[in-house]
Amino acid sequence: MYNTMKKLFTLALVLGALMFTGCATHMYKAENKNLSQTEVVLSQKNFKVVGQAEGHAKATMVLGIGGLSKRSVRANAVAEMYKAAKLSGSQTIININVKHAIVGLPPFYVRNIYTATGTIIEFTE
Numbered sequence: 001m002y003n004t005m006k007k008l009f010t011l012a013l014v015l016g017a018l019m020f021t022g023c024a025t026h027m028y029k030a031e032n033k034n035l036s037q038t039e040v041v042l043s044q045k046n047f048k049v050v051g052q053a054e055g056h057a058k059a060t061m062v063l064g065i066g067g068l069s070k071r072s073v074r075a076n077a078v079a080e081m082y083k084a085a086k087l088s089g090s091q092t093i094i095n096i097n098v099k100h101a102i103v104g105l106p107p108f109y110v111r112n113i114y115t116a117t118g119t120i121i122e123f124t125e
Helices: 002-019 070-085
Strands: 024-029 047-062 091-105 109-123
Touching: 047 070, 070 091, 070 109
Parallel strands: none
Antiparallel strands: 024 091, 047 109, 091 109
């Protein structure tokens, strides 16, 4: 009886520990895949930094079904960043970086989260 209780208690501890743990990976790739095709040489002080812009996009897959492709979700994050920046006049975004996080318990539940960040500058001349 004592051994059975000990085994059940150990099993309950292991199952409890598994239930309260999370699985996540984070990938940060330094890439320069800008949507804008304008080439700007910032060798002169003819601009000022206005602020930062950030955009988020997520896609969820259950049992491998659902969600958009990773490329589409990444593009949505960059589009959201441009929308949130509310650019006007001679403003643009430079130094665009995209962070990718995968959260869940593959292959049962996977959430791809992309966060795009960039620096807003405004040309003064």
